[in-house]
Structures are given as structure tokens and as C-alpha cells.
Amino acid sequence: MADFDVPELKEYLEVPEPRENVTNHLAPFTAKPDHQTDLGFPAELVDNWKEVAIDKMGDLLGKYRSLRVFLDTCVHCGACTDKCHYYLGTTDANNMPVARQELLRKVYRRYFTFAGKYFPKLVGATDLTEEVLDDWYSYFHQCSQCRRCSVFCPYGIDTAEISMAAREIMDEVGKGQKYCNEIIAKVYKIGNNLGLPQPALADTLEGLEEDIEDETGVKVRLPLDEKGADILLITPSADFFAEPHVDGLMGYAKVFHEAGVSWTLSSEASEAANFGMFIGSYDNMRKLALRIRKAALDLGVKRIIFGECGHAWRVAYSFLNTLAGPFDFLDQKYPIPQHICEFTYDLLNENKLRMNKAENDHMTLTFHDSCNVARGAGMGGFEGGQFVIPRAVIKASCNNYYDMDDDTIHDATFCCGGGGGLLTDDLMEIRVKGAMPRMQALKQVTEEHGVTNLAAICAICKSQFAKTLPYFGFSMDQIVSVHQLVSNAIVLKGSEQEAELDGTADENGEAETA
Amino acid sequence: MSLVSALYVGLFYFATVFLVVGLVLRIKTYAQTPAPLKIPTMPAPRTETGVALRMFREVAFFESLFRSNKWIWLFGILFHFGMLLVLLRHLRYFTEPVWFWVNWVQPFGKYAAFAMLAGLLGLWARRFLVARIRYISTPSDHLMLALLVGIAMSGIGMSFLVHTDIISVKAFFLGMLHFSPQSLPTDPLLLVHLGLVATLMIIFPISKLLHAPGVFFSPTRNQTDSSREQRHIADWAKELEAGER
Numbered sequence: 001m002a003d004f005d006v007p008e009l010k011e012y013l014e015v016p017e018p019r020e021n022v023t024n025h026l027a028p029f030t031a032k033p034d035h036q037t038d039l040g041f042p043a044e045l046v047d048n049w050k051e052v053a054i055d056k057m058g059d060l061l062g063k064y065r066s067l068r069v070f071l072d073t074c075v076h077c078g079a080c081t082d083k084c085h086y087y088l089g090t091t092d093a094n095n096m097p098v099a100r101q102e103l104l105r106k107v108y109r110r111y112f113t114f115a116g117k118y119f120p121k122l123v124g125a126t127d128l129t130e131e132v133l134d135d136w137y138s139y140f141h142q143c144s145q146c147r148r149c150s151v152f153c154p155y156g157i158d159t160a161e162i163s164m165a166a167r168e169i170m171d172e173v174g175k176g177q178k179y180c181n182e183i184i185a186k187v188y189k190i191g192n193n194l195g196l197p198q199p200a201l202a203d204t205l206e207g208l209e210e211d212i213e214d215e216t217g218v219k220v221r222l223p224l225d226e227k228g229a230d231i232l233l234i235t236p237s238a239d240f241f242a243e244p245h246v247d248g249l250m251g252y253a254k255v256f257h258e259a260g261v262s263w264t265l266s267s268e269a270s271e272a273a274n275f276g277m278f279i280g281s282y283d284n285m286r287k288l289a290l291r292i293r294k295a296a297l298d299l300g301v302k303r304i305i306f307g308e309c310g311h312a313w314r315v316a317y318s319f320l321n322t323l324a325g326p327f328d329f330l331d332q333k334y335p336i337p338q339h340i341c342e343f344t345y346d347l348l349n350e351n352k353l354r355m356n357k358a359e360n361d362h363m364t365l366t367f368h369d370s371c372n373v374a375r376g377a378g379m380g381g382f383e384g385g386q387f388v389i390p391r392a393v394i395k396a397s398c399n400n401y402y403d404m405d406d407d408t409i410h411d412a413t414f415c416c417g418g419g420g421g422l423l424t425d426d427l428m429e430i431r432v433k434g435a436m437p438r439m440q441a442l443k444q445v446t447e448e449h450g451v452t453n454l455a456a457i458c459a460i461c462k463s464q465f466a467k468t469l470p471y472f473g474f475s476m477d478q479i480v481s482v483h484q485l486v487s488n489a490i491v492l493k494g495s496e497q498e499a500e501l502d503g504t505a506d507e508n509g510e511a512e513t514a
Numbered sequence: 515m516s517l518v519s520a521l522y523v524g525l526f527y528f529a530t531v532f533l534v535v536g537l538v539l540r541i542k543t544y545a546q547t548p549a550p551l552k553i554p555t556m557p558a559p560r561t562e563t564g565v566a567l568r569m570f571r572e573v574a575f576f577e578s579l580f581r582s583n584k585w586i587w588l589f590g591i592l593f594h595f596g597m598l599l600v601l602l603r604h605l606r607y608f609t610e611p612v613w614f615w616v617n618w619v620q621p622f623g624k625y626a627a628f629a630m631l632a633g634l635l636g637l638w639a640r641r642f643l644v645a646r647i648r649y650i651s652t653p654s655d656h657l658m659l660a661l662l663v664g665i666a667m668s669g670i671g672m673s674f675l676v677h678t679d680i681i682s683v684k685a686f687f688l689g690m691l692h693f694s695p696q697s698l699p700t701d702p703l704l705l706v707h708l709g710l711v712a713t714l715m716i717i718f719p720i721s722k723l724l725h726a727p728g729v730f731f732s733p734t735r736n737q738t739d740s741s742r743e744q745r746h747i748a749d750w751a752k753e754l755e756a757g758e759r
Contacts, residue, residue, distance in 0.1 A: 099649065155732050
């Protein structure tokens with residue numbers, strides 16, 4: 001299946017010996033000139049790129065305390081060396097968080113510190129050369145910015161911040177990554193990552209309404225661009241398009257229907273994910289976030305709810321207020337923005353949803369904490385809510401649930417291996433290798449508890465697992481969406497399922513109640 | 515006053531000024547650099563008190579390090595808290611009369627030097643024995659450990675083997691504090707010990723030892739989880755907004 005070695009799943013996760021330059025060759029395609037310029041970056045590598053890069057680094061050092069402090073405080077203690085899923089999967093020494101950071105830090109030292117200027121060899125400082133730039137391009141695109149290292153660092157040093165800075169410097173000299181920049185350009189031009197225009201969205205939603213009616217006998221609406229609706233739903237565009245994402249979208253629609261609220265999607269802001277974060281560009285992240293503000297204002301909604309998407313939720317929860325706020329025109333009674341899991345959780349707590357867990361009895365589930373939710377954002381307004389709430393929603397939807405090993409869930413969760421702008425076919429090798437630690441934990445619960453399915457609340461996790469599960473002997477449909485489980489279990493009022501449960505269905509299976 | 519004494523007077527004045535000014539400048543830079551986005555590593559405390567507690571647990575117990583690696587944690591705790599007791603004990607050379615609690619610390623402080631040394635040797639051994647740590651070590655990492663081991667061993671030597679004239683040492687430092695320099699005993703162990711200490715003071719503000727003040731400025735640890743409730747915007751980011759709305 002693959003033209004590279006797929007890591008073997010052992011009984012326990014083993015920490016490999018570091019090897020040099022094993023995955024140096026793995027680098028994404030570079031951005032085309034017009035995608036660069038669409039985002040405000042130079043079309044190709046500028047002539048004086050070294051000066052531009054050093055200047056940019058100086059600029060970022062003055063703008064981001066995280067970068068400044070993180071570059072100074074690392075003591076090479078090694079606590080992070082065995083924490084990165086890409087290191088565990090590839091054995092490449094530069095995928096140890098500290099070594100990845102050193103690629104930038106050694107240049108920082110050379111140009112910005114006393115010791116690096118006068119004693120470069122002693123402190124490990126080097127000039128910025130083409131070789132270093134190539135290493136940056138490879139290894140800062142072998143980081144999914146999952147922040148697992150930041151949990152375990154005694155100083156909280158977060159490689160995500162370092163790799164974002166490195167990517168921004170590379171964009172600034174004209175060496176951008178194709179996947180991220182093409183997608184951001186597509187959002188600017190068409191409105192979402194997948195480039196789905198308004199008519200295609202409308203068509204898809206209509207089809208989904210028909211599917212739900214066929215299945216339940218209830219007409220559940222999936223409105224688009226409906227002015228005056230109470231809730232604007234922002235969801236990753238994968239939800240309109242791919243499996244299992246689209247089953248999750250039907251789940252949200254059923255929950256909204258059952259809650260009796262008015263809601264709408266927006267073709268102007270038909271994308272929750274904000275790839276501006278991946279490339280570390282505050283400007284682009286802000287521009288993308290402002291589209292959501294504009295859509296909310298244009299449609300006159302009172303609330304904003306986000307669908308299942310990890311990075312989107314991080315930007316929404318942690319940054320939206322900062323980037324595109326203040327949201328004083330929305331109803332302040334509700335969290336701004338709110339996550340669909342929070343919405344469903346509240347309804348469940350108020351006993352407003354009737355759930356028939358047996359509908360999911362063909363599955364035994366485990367939950368994959370998506371890294372940008374687990375380590376990057378909260379939920380529910382209480383510490384650790386992001387761990388509790390999705391699990392509560394899953395457990396309300398099914399009878400069989402087991403967690404994976406403690407060291408691999410909650411804030412210690414392993415990344416799916418495809419986040420941070422790596423979900424592209426040209427990086428398949430690193431994606432498969434990076435998925436290994438998660439697959440190893442999945443294998444363990446599969447064997448111990450007979451787990452059959454993995455539920456996730458991130459579009460990238462879902463897409464990544466659908467692609468990588470088969471490499472490890474699983475099947476692609478083992479990844480499910482959390483609201484897909486809700487969708488299966490929810491008993492809509494007046495539905496065929498309700499009639500069947502209450503024994504009020506006649507011989508034709510039609511509901512008697514009106 | 516001998517030439518050696520004069521050299522050490524000059525060295526310590528220089529080292530003290532370099533350390534203090536260097537640290538103040540660095541801390542000022544950290545404090546003045548904006549943190550434009552809320553990036554606490556979650557789950558994060560939702561109140562300022564919670565953040566203070568989280569930081570206290572990090573600094574006092576090395577909480578995150580305990581989760582990551584028990585060996586590094588053990589050696590790190592032995593070294594840092596051994597050194598803390600040793601430093602507190604050393605206050606008796608800089609104060610007159612000696613504060614009562616420094617006298618209490620004195621016996622513990624003397625033996626804490628061994629804990630400090632054991633921690634350092636453990637940390638150093640890892641740099642040779644564990645391939646991953648060997649890979650990420652630079653010459654300066656080794657030199658810094660060598661420096662600290664040198665300080666600890668020369669100190670232990672004076673405490674337990676070849677005693678120095680501590681009355682004169684104290685007179686020397688009190689003299690420096692009052693800007694009326696006194697002579698320093700010239701036994702080699704003391705000169706080595708003090709020379710290494712002064713070197714450490716000088717490299718402190720220009721090296722990775724900045725992790726000491728830096729940890730308090732780490733946005734992933736010192737920020738509250740309140741981004742939905744409060745807008746958190748840096749001045750440079752406000753400028754982007756100006757004139758737009």
C-alpha cells in the first residue's frame with residue numbers, strides 16, 4: 001500500500017533512539033506565486049531573503065512574548081524528547097521538540113544574543129544558510145502544532161508557537177506551503193476550504209433534508225443564508241461533503257430541530273477552520289475571523305455556534321473575541337461563541353433530548369481528544385470541560401464506551417498526525433508515521449475492550465483517520481463523528497423511531513400520533 | 515590589600531552589576547513584549563488566583579516535569595532545592611547580626627550541598643548516557659554543569675575537609691557591602707570557589723539560566739482561561755483595527 005515503511009504497532013509505545021536525517025526529505029509542495037500574493041506574501045524566494053528573514057524574526061520577537069521567552073528559556077533538559085508523535089513515529093532526531101526548536105533557536109542565538117554572536121560554537125549558534133532554510137521547511141512542516149510538548153515542558157515552551165513563527169518567516173521570504181496558502185486563498189475567493197460555491201451548498205443541504213426525512217419521517221430543515229435566524233452555525237466545510245463529517249452535520253440539524261431553535265448556515269462564512277493560525281499569520285487569521293463577524297451581522301443572528309472542528313474551535317474559543325470582537329451585538333446570555341457539544345450537552349442535562357442508545361449498539365466506542373480542543377481551548381465554562389462534555393454527549397448516545405490509556409487522552413492526547421496544515425497527500429508518509437502512537441493506543445483498547453470505533457470532534461482528525469486507519473490494519477469507517485452518534489440515537493418527536501419505541505406504529509410502520 | 519584581594523573585589527563588583535543590570539534588562543524586555551493572543555496550555559485556571567497557584571506548583575514542585583520524566587524531576591529537585599538551602603545558609607556571610615532563621619537552616623544547608631552535587635551529577639550523567647539527551651546537548655550545557663559541580667565540590671571541600679578562615683571571608687563580603695574592601699584569605703579552594711561563583715553570576719543573564727525569570731513570563735502557564743469572557747488585545751493588534759469599524 002505504501003512506498004515507505006509503516007511503523008509497526010507493538011504492545012507498548014517504545015521510545016526510539018534518535019537517528020539523523022531520516023525524514024529530512026519529507027517536505028510539502030511550495031505555494032504557487034498567486035497563492036502567495038493572495039495572502040500578502042512575496043510570490044517567490046526574494047533575493048535578499050536572509051536579511052528579510054532576520055528582520056522578520058526581530059519583528060516577531062518584539063510582537064510575541066511567547067517567542068521571545070521560549071527561545072531564551074529552554075535548558076535542553078530533554079523532558080520533551082519522547083513526547084512528539086512524529087518523533088515516536090519517524091525516529092528522526094529533529095522531530096524531538098527541543099531539536100525542532102533548535103533549528104530556529106540556533107539562528108536566533110547567532111543574530112540576537114551575546115553568546116551566539118561571540119561564541120557561536122559553544123552555545124550551538126549558526127548562520128542562516130540555505131541548508132538551514134531547507135531544514136526549517138522540512139521540519140516545521142513535520143509539526144502539527146498539537147502542543148503536546150508544551151504540556152510536559154517545565155517552562156511551558158510550546159513548539160506550536162515556534163513553528164508558527166518559522167512558517168511566518170518562510171512566507172515572508174517567499175517560501176510558503178502550498179496546502180495552507182491555497183486553502184486560505186480559496187476561502188477568500190469562494191468562502192470555504194473546499195471551494196464549494198453557494199449553489200453547491202444549497203444543493204447538498206437539500207439532499208440531506210431528504211435523507212433525514214427518508215430515515216425518520218420528520219422534515220428537519222438545514223437552512224442556508226436565512227436572515228433573522230437566532231443561531232449562525234459555523235462548521236468545517238468537510239461537514240458538507242465527506243464521510244463521516246456529513247453524518248455529524250445531520251446530527252447538529254436534528255439537535256437544533258428538537259431544541260426548537262431557528263438557525264442558519266452562511267454561504268459567506270461556510271468555513272469554521274482558520275488556516276491563518278497554521279501559518280502563524282495574525283493578519284490572515286484576523287481576516288478569516290472577520291468573515292464570521294460579517295456573516296453574523298449580515299444575517300442578524302443572536303448567537304454563534306461552532307460545529308465539530310478542532311483548530312476552528314481553538315481559534316473560536318481563544319481568539320475570536322480578540323481577532324473579530326467585541327461581539328456586543330449578540331445575545332450575551334450565551335457563551336460567544338458556543339460549541340455544538342456544549343449546546344447538545346445543555347439540552348441533555350435539561351432532559352430535552354430523547355436518546356435511544358441501543359441505536360449505537362453495533363459499536364463499542366472510544367474518544368479521541370483532538371489536540372486543539374484538549375490543549376488549546378475550553379468548553380462549558382469549567383476547567384477540563386473540554387474532556388467531560390464530548391464524553392458525556394457520547395455516553396448519552398451509546399451503551400458501550402471505553403477510554404484509551406490515560407497517558408494518551410485528555411491533555412496528554414496524541415495528535416491524529418494530520419493537523420497544523422499537514423493534511424495533504426504530499427505529506428502522506430509523515431502523516432502515517434505520526435499517527436502511530438494514536439493507533440497503538442487504539443489497538444490496545446481494541447484488544448482489551450473490543451472497541452470498534454473511534455469518535456472525534458475535529459474535521460482534520462476525521463479525514464486523517466479515514467485515510468490512515470487502513471495502514472494499521474483498521475478500516476476507514478471506524479472513525480465516526482460525535483454528532484453522528486447523536487444523530488443515530490436521537491428520537492425526534494413525531495418520528496418513525498418514536499412511534500416504534502412507544503409501540504404506537506401501525507402495521508405499515510407509520511406513526512399514529514400527529 | 516594583596517593584588518589577589520583587589521582582583522576579587524573588582525570581579526565581584528563587576529559580576530554583581532552585570533547580573534543585576536542584565537537580569538533587570540531581560541525581565542523588562544519580557545514584561546514589555548506583548549502577548550497578543552491567549553495561549554494557555556489547557557486545562558488552564560479560570561481565575562488569577564488559580565494561575566498563581568499553577569505557577570507556584572510549577573516553581574515549587576516542578577509539576578510539569580514530574581509528569582514528563584521522573585528521573586529529570588528527581589535530579590532537578592535535588593539540585594535546585596539543595597542549592598536553595600545552600601544559598602540560604604550562605605546568607606550568614608553577608609549579614610551581621612545573622613538572622614535567626616539562617617542559623618536554623620545552617621546544619622541542613624551544609625548537607626544539602628551533597629544533594630545539590632548528586633542532582634548535578636545525575637543530570638550530567640544523562641547527557642552522556644541517554645542518546646536523546648546526548649543529541650540535544652551543546653558544549654555550553656556541559657560547561658555549565660561543570661561550573662556548578664566545581665562550585666559544589668569546592669564548597670563541600672571547605673565545609674568538610676580544608677576549612678577556610680570564614681571570619682575573614684565574612685569581613686571581606688561585609689566590607690564589599692559597605693564599600694570598604696577588606697583582604698580575602700588566599701587559600702586556593704576559596705579562590706576557586708569564588709572565581710567560579712563570579713563566573714556563574716556573569717553568564718546568568720546571557721545564557722539559558724534565564725529560565726529562572728523566564729518561567730514566570732511563559733504565556734502557556736501564566737495566562738487565565740478567560741478568552742470568551744474578556745477581550746485580550748495587544749496594542750499593535752489594535753492598530754490593525756483602527757479606522758476599520
